[in-house]
Amino acid sequence: MRNFIFIFTFIFLITSCKKQQSKLIFKKYDETAELETQQNHEKKRMKFKLIQSKYLDMNEVFKPFQEDLAYFSEENYINLKPLILEQDIPTLQKSIKEGKLTYEKLTLFYLYRIRKFESDSTKSLNAIIALNPNVVKEAREKDKNLELPSSDYSVYGMPILLKDNINTKEMPTTAGAIALERNFTKTDAFIVDKLKENGALILGKVNLSEWAYFFCSGCPLGYSAIGGQTLNPYGRKMFETGGSSAGSAVAVAANYAVAAVGTETSGSITSPSSQNSVVGLKPTIGVLSRTGIVPISSTLDTPGPMTKNVVDTAILLNAMKGFDETDSASKNLKEEYVQNGFRSKFKGKKVGVLKPLLTDSIYLISIEKLKKVGVEVVEITPSEISFKGFITLLNIDMKHDLPKYLKHNANKSLYIKNVKEIIAFNKKDSLLRAPYGQQLFEGIVKDTTTLKQLEVVKQHLNSEGKKYLQPLEEEKLDAILSINNYHSGIAAVANHPTFTVPMGYKESGEPISLTFIGAPFSERKLLEIGYAFEQLTKIRRMPKNYQ
Numbered sequence: 001m002r003n004f005i006f007i008f009t010f011i012f013l014i015t016s017c018k019k020q021q022s023k024l025i026f027k028k029y030d031e032t033a034e035l036e037t038q039q040n041h042e043k044k045r046m047k048f049k050l051i052q053s054k055y056l057d058m059n060e061v062f063k064p065f066q067e068d069l070a071y072f073s074e075e076n077y078i079n080l081k082p083l084i085l086e087q088d089i090p091t092l093q094k095s096i097k098e099g100k101l102t103y104e105k106l107t108l109f110y111l112y113r114i115r116k117f118e119s120d121s122t123k124s125l126n127a128i129i130a131l132n133p134n135v136v137k138e139a140r141e142k143d144k145n146l147e148l149p150s151s152d153y154s155v156y157g158m159p160i161l162l163k164d165n166i167n168t169k170e171m172p173t174t175a176g177a178i179a180l181e182r183n184f185t186k187t188d189a190f191i192v193d194k195l196k197e198n199g200a201l202i203l204g205k206v207n208l209s210e211w212a213y214f215f216c217s218g219c220p221l222g223y224s225a226i227g228g229q230t231l232n233p234y235g236r237k238m239f240e241t242g243g244s245s246a247g248s249a250v251a252v253a254a255n256y257a258v259a260a261v262g263t264e265t266s267g268s269i270t271s272p273s274s275q276n277s278v279v280g281l282k283p284t285i286g287v288l289s290r291t292g293i294v295p296i297s298s299t300l301d302t303p304g305p306m307t308k309n310v311v312d313t314a315i316l317l318n319a320m321k322g323f324d325e326t327d328s329a330s331k332n333l334k335e336e337y338v339q340n341g342f343r344s345k346f347k348g349k350k351v352g353v354l355k356p357l358l359t360d361s362i363y364l365i366s367i368e369k370l371k372k373v374g375v376e377v378v379e380i381t382p383s384e385i386s387f388k389g390f391i392t393l394l395n396i397d398m399k400h401d402l403p404k405y406l407k408h409n410a411n412k413s414l415y416i417k418n419v420k421e422i423i424a425f426n427k428k429d430s431l432l433r434a435p436y437g438q439q440l441f442e443g444i445v446k447d448t449t450t451l452k453q454l455e456v457v458k459q460h461l462n463s464e465g466k467k468y469l470q471p472l473e474e475e476k477l478d479a480i481l482s483i484n485n486y487h488s489g490i491a492a493v494a495n496h497p498t499f500t501v502p503m504g505y506k507e508s509g510e511p512i513s514l515t516f517i518g519a520p521f522s523e524r525k526l527l528e529i530g531y532a533f534e535q536l537t538k539i540r541r542m543p544k545n546y547q
Contacts (some may be wrong), residue, residue, distance in 0.1 A: 008442055026058035029121045036334045038237060046240065049435050053126065053228030055178060058118060064133035065111050072108045077116070080109050085255050086542060090152035091135030092258065097148060102467045103157035103201070104275035105498040106258075107139040110159050110203060114256050123545060125236070126228045127251040130171040131204035140200055149199065153311070153338045155319040156199030161260040163248050164205040165212055167292035167409060168192055168301065174293040176210035176224025178433045179422050183411045183454050187486050188329070189292030190260065191303055191320040203257050204245030212268060212443070213244035213395055216297045219436035222272075232276060233543035239510045242272030242485070248306045251274040254546045257314050259307040265296045265394070267488035269304045270500045270515055274484035277502045277540050279313050279512035279530070280306045284487070284497045284520045286331035288317075289324035292409050297397035298329070299458060306542070310501065310531040313336040317523065335524055342528055350376040351516075351529075352471050352480040354487075359427070362504040363511050369536060380480065381469045385464040389457035390489065395447040396454045421445045465494030472496075472519050479516040479529055491517050499526040501533055502540040 012130045032049050038048045046369050062069075065534040083095050084106060095101040111131070121260025133204045142157040149156040149221075162168060165175040167189040174180040189192075192202065207227030210216070220244035223228030230246040233254045241250055245262025249272035252260050262269045264282040281304045288303050295301050305316035314337040323332040351370065357363050358379075371377055403418045423441050426433040447458070468490050472480060480487075484500065491498045496517055503514040514533065534540075 008485060019121045022057050025115065025119045027121075028052060034237075043240065045218060045235070048220055048223075048229055048237075051126070051229045051231070051237075053226065054432055055181070055226050056129065056228065058128070061128065061131050061522050062111075062115055065131070065136065068108060068136050069112060069115065070385075072112050075107060076105075077112050080105060084109050084306060085547070089155070089158060089258060089312050089315050092158065093149065093152040093154060093156075096157065097152075103142040104136065105140040106157070107136055107159050107201060107203070110257055111136070117254065117546065123236070125231045125233055125250050125254060127206055127230055127247045127254065127256060129174065129176070129205045129207050129227045129247070131169045132168070132202050134170060135159065135201055142199065142201070151339075153315050154199065155195060155315060157201060157202045158258040159203035160195060160316070161203050161248065161251050162192065163208050163245050163262050165208060165263060165294035166192060166205075166261060166442070168202055168205065170202065170204050173294065173410075174206050174224075174226045175212065175421070176226045177215075178225045179425050180294075180410070180414070181226065183414060185292070185409065187292065187409075190289035190322070190324045192292070194320050194322050200319060206251050206260060208247050209244035209268075209365060212263065212265060212294070212296050212437070214265070214398060214440050215438055216434065216436040217439035221473050222250070223436065225433050225435075232278065233546050234509055234511055238508075240275055242275035244263075244268040244272075245306065246272045249273050249278050249280070250306055252276070252278045252306050252534075255308075255542070259305060259312050259435045260399055261320070262301055262306045263293060263301060263303045264488070264492070267485035269306060270488045270498050271485035273306055273500045274513035274515070275511060277505070277513070278306055278308060279310055279502070279534075280304065281313050281523065281526070282315060282491070282498045283317065283523055285495050286329045287333060287497075287521070289322065289327045289330050291324050291326045294412040295398065295405050296403045297394055297402040299397055299409055310342065310527060310534050311338070313530075314342070314527050321352055326402045331521075333521070337494050337524055337527060341492070342531035344532045346370065346373050346375045346529075346532050346536075349478050349529060350378065350476065352378045352380045352475060352477045354480065354482060355379050355381050357486070358484055360483060362506070363514070364512055366503050366533075366537070367481070370533070371535060378475050378477065380472070380475075383467050383470070385468050385490070387461070387464065387489065389461055391443070392447060392449050392457050392491070393454065393461060395444045396451070399444050399447070400451075433544070462495070464491070465490045465496075468498055469494050469517065472517075478525055479518050482515040482517055484513055486516060487515070487517060495520055497521075497523055497526060499523075499530050499531045503537070504539050510538040512529040
């Protein structure tokens with residue numbers, strides 16, 4: 001009898017322990033008062049209708065990690081902070097080689113940190129949509145590999161987050177839309193394949209402006225029906241996150257991962273990178289593959305790296321590159337973006353500054369700093385151009401490109417096949433699926449522009465964009481300097497890369513960035529200039545409440 005009681009008590013204690021472990025960490029809260037206050041915000045897009053996701057249960061997202069995190073304490077977390085927070089990839093790799101850190105501990109640190117902040121209703125950023133359930137196991141396998149990467153400039157074992165419009169086999173790819181909630185794909189996106197080939201750990205998927213912000217008109221940046229409202233760590237509910245790669249930028253700024261991947265059609269990397277004081281590169285179309293990425297426009301879309309520093313941007317870009325025969329725009333480039341590192345020297349550099357922007361005090365201060373270190377500065381009065389037809393380009397490209405993705409790269413069981421069917425699906429429960437409307441999707445359906453007419457629009461926009469950026473060639477400039485995503489649309493239609501690097505903070509604390517616009521396929525040159533500027537200013541600082 002005593003043995004029976006002992007066994008029963010033991011089982012009871014084990015069960016209680018497990019129940020304790022599985023207690024709800026993430027709890028929904030009443031956001032009524034919060035939303036009422038938000039209606040006083042001066043910006044219309046910041047007058048949120050909701051903040052928390054009505055769809056996502058983060059307790060379920062973290063379920064695979066309950067046991068691992070049960071043995072990772074606050075003390076472990078605090079001890080690892082100096083080794084991990086704000087450190088670049090070469091530094092992390094060096095710490096691992098020296099035995100101060102492991103890939104498993106690095107991964108657990110980020111999982112713990114995400115849970116710590118995202119479960120706090122006063123600090124949650126709604127940046128995460130999904131986590132790779134196998135990532136801790138994969139990290140352990142990296143640690144078992146006795147042949148560590150020969151170079152510290154490697155993504156091997158580095159936990160990376162992906163914007164949730166990029167296909168991954170381990171997690172659904174939703175583009176933030178409930179219509180794609182079950183979009184489990186059989187294959188990874190091409191760039192994810194390349195990351196894995198180079199040893200990267202895919203940590204999870206991040207929130208975004210739903211359908212990459214070509215869905216609702218004038219709605220909040222960083223909102224999706226799946227993930228809720230992404231918030232800016234430099235000013236929760238004060239500053240916009242930028243979009244559409246809001247979760248990528250927010251997660252990097254808050255040190256939720258080593259780095260993230262975003263996508264851009266027109267400003268969707270440069271905008272959130274600038275708003276969250278991170279480094280973001282929108283490459284020339286053709287540098288990185290788009291296969292397996294939910295599209296807006298096959299003319300303008302590209303993925304790109306989003307990181308805390310320029311070196312990591314180069315490393316991540318290098319890890320994703322490769323010729324993709326299934327992407328008609330893909331180029332077989334031999335460029336090594338991290339070879340021989342970078343020099344923090346401006347010798348012989350010549351840049352163009354835009355006269356209309358010289359009224360911005362932070363931009364002007366940055367220009368003066370560049371002049372003092374010997375950069376030749378040419379003031380430019382840009383040509384007047386017409387941007388007529390830009391929305392038409394996006395409309396018609398998405399009308400044709402999205403059905404192709406749904407047919408060839410999405411889960412075959414999805415019952416939606418085109419934009420019109422998605423609109424109808426959303427109307428069945430618009431409060432959940434489209435609380436801000438779906439005006440842009442409706443505009444796609446109404447647009448009757450033919451493919452022949454579209455070619456004329458593309459040629460016009462490309463010509464106008466090149467006219468605006470003509471001084472690059474005429475003045476033999478290394479780059480034209482802009483602010484944030486002010487000229488991202490122009491660079492996009494002209495097929496020029498843009499590279500944004502933190503430039504400072506406004507009096508309010510809102511980040512602002514310097515954006516370098518280069519000639520097509522000049523990514524290495526932009527990285528060199530960006531690195532020199534970063535080392536000159538060393539302006540980036542962590543968000544105060546996320547240290």
